[in-house]
Amino acid sequence: MKFVGRDEELQNLHQLLQENNQVAIAAIAGMGGLGKTELALQYAKNQRENYKGGLCWIQAKADDIGVQVIQFARTHLDLNPPEEFNSSEKIQYCWRNWCEGDVLLVVDDVTDYQQVRLYLQGVSSRFKVLMTTRQKLGASIKQLSLDVLQPDAALELLRSLLTETPERIEREDVVKQLCEWLGYLPLGLELVGRYLARTPDLSLSAMMQRLEKKRLEQPALVKPEADMTAQLGVQAAFELSWQELAEDDKQLGCLLSLFAAAPIHWNLVEKCLPEKDEDELEEIRDDKLINMHLLQRKGEDIYQLHPLLREFFQYKLTGLEQAEEFRRSLCQVMVAVAKEIPQTPTLEEINVVSLAIPHLAEVADHLIQYVSDKDVIWPFVGLSCFYKGQGLYTQAEPWNQQCLSTVQNRLGENHPDVGSSLNNLALLYDSQGKYDQAEPLFLQALKLDKRLLGDNHPSVATSLNNLALLYRTQGKYDQAEPLFLQALELDKRLLGNNHTDVATSLNNLALLYHTQGKYDQATPLFLQALELYKRLLGNNHPSVATSLNNLAELYRTQGKYDQATPLYIQALELYKRLLGENHPHVATSLNNLALLYYYQGKYDQAAPLFLQALELRQRLLGDNHPHVAQSLNNLAKLYYSQGRYDQAEPLLLQALNIFEQSLGGNHPNTVRVRDNLANLRDSLNSQQ
Structure with missing residues (x-):
């Protein structure tokens, strides 16, 4: 095996064997394929000057260890124990008469230390015993646990094997992917590297595809070359351990x-x-x-x-x-995990579940056929909530899309879970500002829910709410209001007055009234929603933060700045604590607090908050999101108020372009920015 990335291990090994004046016994331990034998061999080569008494190499799985020691002594040291001695006496004779100087005794591939220990009786302290093993041999034996190579060392090993075609290594992404698939295991890396060296026209991408197709049975991983230290392929090396289980x-x-x-x-x-x-x-x-x-x-x-x-x-x-039983059992466990992930998970909830997410993804990608029909939606819903709840919309999107296609294929087009999947994907598009993609999905979901569940069902109320929220965002207020009213009436009738869905319906209708300037109608609804959320969810919940923010926005619009300020600050503090500093809700909260300061003329306090909100939104939502346009417009307004017209104009142009693309030319936000731009240009003209 080519030897790279083990300098520190060589030093540590030498230290272990020199630490005391008694017989030093140490073991290189680790799984098959790590290069334990190669490390022992390299150590022996590097330190041969320190072992004047020579190196004795024993194969634990070959002939009896005692026989090997005696044979070595006869062949290399010209020692001939008397024939009348028994085996044990012959070995003791060899130890006593071994040539002078420190001796390195290597016992390779030990599975039972007792078999080795038996022959070490009477060995003097000048003998240093080094074993290689796939097992832990006991607390009394100093152990050097060997791990896989570091990524840089893995790349170096591949480079050392492909010296005649080094250009193949330059495609870093493929090389890193290859090393990662092999788990940075030295045996796997050397086998594949040598295979690539023998096949100069085979690209690394093609090699990667072959490995993914044939896995451990790919020829590159099966047969070592004659000059390699390792004489087994990866699967055969692991098979030795399997046989002992x-x-x-x-x-x-x-x-x-x-x-x-x-x-x-x-x-x-x-x-x-x-x-x-x-x-x-x-x-x-x-x-x-x-x-x-x-x-x-x-x-x-x-x-x-x-x-x-x-x-x-x-x-x-x-x-x-038990293969199928194990697959179904794992799927049931992961479905239960998915069901516990809230729509907007807090940092604490994210930390609790984050370790399970790769395994939930494994079920969704490769084991979904073992999930029951009634639960087939859940792995995807859980993954979507995990990512979407953190504002990681691009990571959530493929899970929502995969959910819809899987449910349609498994359950057909006429199933309530199809409606839920349509709704969830549409909500994600809505969060991304992809309103044209969201609308037809919301309409399909509502139509399907009504047909399958009837007009009087909570899912119908949810669909009505979602579509109405989209219409509000698009400025279609007349279309939004009857849907909000229907949803609220349905929720109250089906779920009672004390339910979070009722609080959400109250909040959403209040948002519409606020947007329309109907402050007297919005205020009691916002207050009812806030009181309900607090009572049902407690004071420390993202929905409470949203409710505080919405009420603060209403007060700011009415010029009630003293009432708005503490609510904004509470909302921002709650969002940061519950969701972390890097979340779209935090950006919204920063933007809104900055607006409050702006309208109060506190420009020095508003500016850094506007900038933070803009940077966060651009990073989390992308440059073409309507919320980014909102931030650009607000920052431009601040610059305009400060007379910094040259800085304001490009921001307004960017905002106008985004709003026109996402909301259309007649949306209130688009019209507002166009007016702001006209006012700015009038001011610029008046200066000339």
């Missing part, structure tokens, strides 16, 4: 392979095997999988399979009787 150990490894190639919280594994006793499961995990370096501990109750070991266990899973 009991049935329960094998089953647990196969179950773990169904999870994504990411850290796994142990609690999820336990839920997949409810019939197993906790202690029994932990013993299987620790005594075999951890002990044999087949599973890595990543933190408290967090574990992970190496990517290629995951591939190996998945290969073994195909022949396992």
Whole structure:
């Protein structure tokens, strides 16, 4: 094996073997394919001057260790133990009469330390014993745990193997993807690197495709070349460990392979095997999988399979009787996780669930056929809520799209979950400012809900609300109002007055009245919504922050600045604490507080908040979102008020272009910006 990226390990190994005056025994431990034997070989080469008594290399799995020692002594040291001695006496004779100087005794691929220990009786302190092993051999043995290569070292290893065609490495993205797929395992990297060297016309992209298609059975990973230290392919190297596992150990490894190639919280594994006793499961995990370096501990109750070991266990899973049961069990566990993710998760809720997200994605992408019809929507809904709730709309979008197509294919066009999927995708488009894409989906969802569920159903009220909110955003106030009123009446009748959906309906209708300047009608609705949210959700909830912000906006519009200020500040503080500093709701809150300061003439306080809001919106929503246009317009108004006309004009032009593209030329926001631009140009002309 080409030797790179192990300098620190060589130093640590030498230190372990020199630490005391007694017999130094150390082990290089790790999973198959890490290059344990190669490291021992390199250490022996590098330190040969320090071992005047020579190097004795023993294969633990070959002939009896004692026989190998005696044979070595006869061949290399010209020692001939008396024939009348028994085996143990002959070995002791060899140890006593070994040539002078420190001796390095390497025992390769140890599976049972007791078999080695038996022959070390009477060895003097000048003998340094180095073992390689796939197991943990006990607390008394100093251990150097070998890990995979660092990404830079993995790239260096591939470069060293492709010296005749170095240009193939320059396509960094493909190379990094290849190294990542191989899990930075030295054996896998060397096998693939040598295969690529033998096939100069094979691109790295094509190699990647072949690996993804044939996995561990791809020829590049199967057969080592004659001059390699390793004499087994990846699958064969792992097979040695597999043969030492009991049935329960094998089953647990196969179950773990169904999870994504990411850290796994142990609690999820336990839920997949409810019939197993906790202690029994932990013993299987620790005594075999951890002990044999087949599973890595990543933190408290967090574990992970190496990517290629995951591939190996998945290969073994195909022949396992419990395979389908394990797949269904994992899907049930992940569906339960998805159902617990709120629409707008707080930072705390995100932290709780974040470790499960890759595994939820694995179910959605590769195991969805094992999710029941009644739950098929949930993996996608959970993933969408996780990302959309953080304002990560581009990451949420493919899950919403995949949800709709999966539900349509599985359940047909006439199913309530299709209506929910249409609604969710439309809501996402609405958040992204893609109003033209959102509207037909909202209309389809409403029509489907009415046809399948009847006019008197909470889902119909939700669909009415969503469509009405879009119409309000588009400035179609006359179309929005009857829908809001219908939704509110339905929610109250079906759910009672004390329900969060009623609070949402009250809030949405109030927003419309506020936009229309009907402040007397908006005020009591905003107050009712706020009181309901607080009573039902507590004071620390994103919906409460939104309600505080909306009420503050109403007071600001009415010129009630003293009443608006504390509400704005409360809303901003709540958003930051619950959702984090980088969230679209925080940007909205900053923008609104800046507007308050602007209308009070506190330009020095308004300016930094407008700039923060603009930067956040551009970063989170993209440059062409209507909220970005709103921020550009507001900042331009501030500059205009300060007489900074040259700075204001380009901002207004940008805002006008965005509004025209997203809302059309006749929308109130577009008209407002056009008026602002006209006023600015009048002021510029008057200066000339």
